[in-house]
Amino acid sequence: EAAVTQSPRNKVAVTGGKVTLSCNQTNNHNNMYWYRQDTGHGLRLIHYSYGAGSTEKGDIPDGYKASRPSQENFSLILELATPSQTSVYFCASGDAGTQDTQYFGPGTRLLVL
């Protein structure tokens, strides 16, 4: 039973449109993360959260917002999508405390036309 789920799994958006990517975890982890994966760049951290109500900027936050309304849910929001945001997005959860494993979702493939 998948502990980190993402929706949608695939999304086509238009330039300038708003896109919301959702993530749900049943691990009861405090920490959640959003990454994007692009060929030649590996995984890059966009935003992360220590718990409900908190969001922190990662390494590449420009053009993205995040929302953590509850322990289980963490959303990534693209207010004005651009073609450069075409990518595969992964959500992950992890235990609070030091350096525990991150558990990844299956990813969302986003295409911005």
Add this chain to the structure above:
Amino acid sequence: QQQVRQSPQSLTVWEGETAILNCSYEDSTFNYFPWYQQFPGEGPALLISIRSVSDKKEDGRFTIFFNKREKKLSLHITDSQPGDSATYFCAASGSTNAYKVIFGKGTHLHVLP
């Protein structure tokens, strides 16, 4: 900018051979090094990890060798199987920000039968 470098970018071995994946880092405060395995269409999953107090970690056919002085580590996959074909990410985190994991760009491993 903290960096984790991996080589080679792509590696092909025959079934039964040992695959060696290399990783290096710059930040001397890094003290935890997980390796993640990713199959096409899936999210990364923790394969094996090592802390900087150790110089070797073994789990079945997978072994991490760690050289703290040279800031290098390697993942050895013995008796490689076609099912090991995947992308392998070396990652690192440190005590200064334990929640933040820096990923390398990955090594694509192909195991030929």
